[in-house]
Amino acid sequence: MENMANNRSVEPKVPVTIIQPKKGWQLFDLKKLIQYRDLFYFLVVRSIKVRYKQTVLGGLWAIIQPFAAMVIFTIFFGRLAKIPSDNVPYPIFSYSAMIAWTYFSTAIRNSGFSLVGSQSLITKVYFPRIIIPIAPVIAGLLDFSIAFVVLIGMMLFYHIHPTALTAVLPLLIIVMVLTASGVGSFLAALNAKYRDIGYTIPFIIQFWLFASPVVYPASMVPERFRMIYALNPMVGVIEGFRSALLGTTAFPFKLILISAVISVFLFLLGAFYFKQMERYFADII
Amino acid sequence: MNKPVITVENLSKRYRIGLREKKYRTFREVLKDGITAPLRNLARLRRLTRFDDENAKEEDVIWALRDISFEVPQGQVLGIIGRNGAGKTTLLKILSNITEPTRGCAFIQGRVGSLLEVGTGFHPELTGRENVFLNGAILGMKKAEIGRKLDEIVAFAEIEKFIDTPVKRYSSGMFVRLAFAVAAHLEPEILLVDEVLAVGDIAFQKKCLGKMGHVAAEGRTVLFVSHNMLAIRALCNRAILLDEGKLVMDDEPEKVIQEYVSYENMNEAEVVWDDRSSQPGNELIKLVSMRTRDSSGNLTSIFQRDQSIIVEFEFDLARLEENLHIGLDLKTGDGIVLFRSHHTDGAEKDWATLTVGRNILQCVVPANFLKLGRYLISPVIGLHYGQLIVGPDPLLSFTVIEGKPISRFWIIQQGKRGVTAPILHWKHINVKSP
Numbered sequence: 001m002e003n004m005a006n007n008r009s010v011e012p013k014v015p016v017t018i019i020q021p022k023k024g025w026q027l028f029d030l031k032k033l034i035q036y037r038d039l040f041y042f043l044v045v046r047s048i049k050v051r052y053k054q055t056v057l058g059g060l061w062a063i064i065q066p067f068a069a070m071v072i073f074t075i076f077f078g079r080l081a082k083i084p085s086d087n088v089p090y091p092i093f094s095y096s097a098m099i100a101w102t103y104f105s106t107a108i109r110n111s112g113f114s115l116v117g118s119q120s121l122i123t124k125v126y127f128p129r130i131i132i133p134i135a136p137v138i139a140g141l142l143d144f145s146i147a148f149v150v151l152i153g154m155m156l157f158y159h160i161h162p163t164a165l166t167a168v169l170p171l172l173i174i175v176m177v178l179t180a181s182g183v184g185s186f187l188a189a190l191n192a193k194y195r196d197i198g199y200t201i202p203f204i205i206q207f208w209l210f211a212s213p214v215v216y217p218a219s220m221v222p223e224r225f226r227m228i229y230a231l232n233p234m235v236g237v238i239e240g241f242r243s244a245l246l247g248t249t250a251f252p253f254k255l256i257l258i259s260a261v262i263s264v265f266l267f268l269l270g271a272f273y274f275k276q277m278e279r280y281f282a283d284i285i
Numbered sequence: 286m287n288k289p290v291i292t293v294e295n296l297s298k299r300y301r302i303g304l305r306e307k308k309y310r311t312f313r314e315v316l317k318d319g320i321t322a323p324l325r326n327l328a329r330l331r332r333l334t335r336f337d338d339e340n341a342k343e344e345d346v347i348w349a350l351r352d353i354s355f356e357v358p359q360g361q362v363l364g365i366i367g368r369n370g371a372g373k374t375t376l377l378k379i380l381s382n383i384t385e386p387t388r389g390c391a392f393i394q395g396r397v398g399s400l401l402e403v404g405t406g407f408h409p410e411l412t413g414r415e416n417v418f419l420n421g422a423i424l425g426m427k428k429a430e431i432g433r434k435l436d437e438i439v440a441f442a443e444i445e446k447f448i449d450t451p452v453k454r455y456s457s458g459m460f461v462r463l464a465f466a467v468a469a470h471l472e473p474e475i476l477l478v479d480e481v482l483a484v485g486d487i488a489f490q491k492k493c494l495g496k497m498g499h500v501a502a503e504g505r506t507v508l509f510v511s512h513n514m515l516a517i518r519a520l521c522n523r524a525i526l527l528d529e530g531k532l533v534m535d536d537e538p539e540k541v542i543q544e545y546v547s548y549e550n551m552n553e554a555e556v557v558w559d560d561r562s563s564q565p566g567n568e569l570i571k572l573v574s575m576r577t578r579d580s581s582g583n584l585t586s587i588f589q590r591d592q593s594i595i596v597e598f599e600f601d602l603a604r605l606e607e608n609l610h611i612g613l614d615l616k617t618g619d620g621i622v623l624f625r626s627h628h629t630d631g632a633e634k635d636w637a638t639l640t641v642g643r644n645i646l647q648c649v650v651p652a653n654f655l656k657l658g659r660y661l662i663s664p665v666i667g668l669h670y671g672q673l674i675v676g677p678d679p680l681l682s683f684t685v686i687e688g689k690p691i692s693r694f695w696i697i698q699q700g701k702r703g704v705t706a707p708i709l710h711w712k713h714i715n716v717k718s719p
Contacts (some may be wrong), residue, residue, distance in 0.1 A: 125405055
């Protein structure tokens with residue numbers, strides 16, 4: 001759909017919609033996205049409000065999930081396997097990674113299943129479809145913030161002072177959100193056509209967990225593989241978090257730069273593939 | 286004549302439907318197929334979004350729409366009618382931008398609101414208020430606009446007390462009323478409406494019809510799909526008829542409805558038991574078929590209010606039995622028995638004479654008698670003071686639709702009191718004034 005300079009109507013303000021088979025491509029229809037920003041807002045609010053409805057613990061789950069993982073990791077990887085933790089106590093070492101990881105894995109899971117779960121919306125109403133996989137990615141930031149507060153509590157408990165580089169955190173969060181958006185919308189579009197993706201997502205997440213420095217430090221990866229390792233954007237994000245907040249290592253500028261570039265690439269790739277597939281969603285979902 | 290606000294040119298849409306699954310005969314085939322299945326599945330799924338040359342004959346491709354062209358001037362309410370699968374919804378989906386056409390194009394001037402379903406996006410866990418905002422936004426309303434109309438919407442739905450209750454606790458009636466109330470407050474210049482009036486109770490349907498009429502009176506353009514001919518007649522000033530994706534008629538609603546009714550599903554009008562063992566009955570009488578005809582003898586299951594309905598029984602009789610009666614129950618769609626009639630109800634000299642062998646009996650339900658709606662016919666065949674041989678489960682159904690009103694004061698039937706709506710004769714008796 002294009003909004004075109006109006007040459008067919010008397011009233012210059014009346015929008016004209018031209019419906020025809022689409023040719024060529026554009027990444028985003030910004031005008032449409034702006035027009036539907038309220039819908040985006042309500043979908044984000046919906047997924048936040050609905051998430052912990054009819055639970056006893058409610059928002060506490062945002063803390064319990066990374067916290068429980070931290071306890072398990074501390075026992076098995078910290079105590080038993082004695083994996084080094086860059087000179088900070090293992091619990092806070094793994095928790096600082098878990099909050100980012102929990103956000104990321106939840107975001108790509110919810111995003112990847114979002115289209116398939118919104119059949120009735122897609123087949124009954126028009127709006128820019130990209131809103132659907134992006135909404136859960138944004139909604140997840142609330143849980144992330146709640147879990148982050150606990151991290152601050154743990155830092156106080158362990159008497160760890162954040163470094164001045166904490167100021168870079170927003171940038172790392174953007175890298176994380178961009179990656180989740182790109183991967184999420186790519187998987188969502190693919191899942192709309194091939195439901196195999198739904199079964200693959202848990203594997204992808206599991207594999208990705210071990211490809212990221214969550215239970216072990218990036219310093220364990222041999223120096224010569226470090227740059228390839230950084231192609232996983234979560235490497236830069238998690239190492240950046242630890243370095244800025246816990247002062248574990250010197251700030252890994254190089255890793256973060258690579259991660260940032262890759263995250264932008266993944267975001268564009270996801271958006272592009274989504275756009276290509278968008279026109280078929282109503283017919284094939 | 287107003288300028289067209291919707292121009293549709295040669296709109297076509299094809300879908301790929303899945304081919305029927307093969308049947309396996311041997312274990313080897315099953316095994317072989319199981320192993321190669323992923324490859325075939327991949328090919329099949331890839332083909333979902335790929336089509337060969339337009340003219341190539343592919344057996345799993347259907348054209349949901351074929352070269353549809355029409356124009357709609359501003360302020361017109363256009364009814365779209367046709368059987369299930371005729372392409373009505375596909376047409377609305379294309380015009381709403383939900384799916385794109387395969388060929389052809391459409392130009393639409395003005396803000397489009399489409400209503401293909403009520404309650405899209407409603408979440409059971411959210412409250413009525415939250416759902417109003419969400420659903421409003423889904424239908425394309427702005428947050429501020431919804432906020433302004435909230436009170437009006439809640440009042441329209443008659444759920445003031447429950448607005449802060451999660452909708453999963455609503456009765457289905459409340460749910461539908463709220464969903465429709467949101468939709469009814471959309472104010473686009475062009476409104477596309479699919480069969481959404483089919484929900485809710487009759488009182489609420491009337492309210493919705495009123496609201497729709499109001500929309501039309503405000504000069505907004507409406508495209509309206511419905512199976513409810515009364516609604517089409519009441520609201521539309523033009524109608525198009527679709528059949529198998531083609532536009533077959535474009536005229537005044539009255540004429541198009543006539544055309545539609547005349548070829549509408551004949552099969553429902555008849556049940557035939559070919560196989561002797563399946564025929565209802567016993568050694569005395571076997572029912573062979575039942576059907577409904579109009580007064581000219583055509584098979585049909587749709588009758589205008591001013592047409593009489595002929596119910597026909599065809600049966601085989603083994604011997605003459607004095608106590609035997611052939612009869613029927615006429616029930617409304619809600620299951621209320623309107624009456625039971627036997628062929629032996631009248632004076633004995635007027636009884637139809639039965640013969641041994643094949644018989645056909647007709648019963649005439651008079652014109653101008655039933656209210657609009659769906660009715661069920663159950664055969665009731667039995668012996669007086671004795672057993673019931675066939676019945677009383679309904680086997681046929683028919684629908685009464687609005688005919689041409691004879692009186693200009695004939696009001697919409699659903700609003701009339703009573704179970705039936707007979708037109709009776711009223712006579713004036715002269716008396717001397719005192």
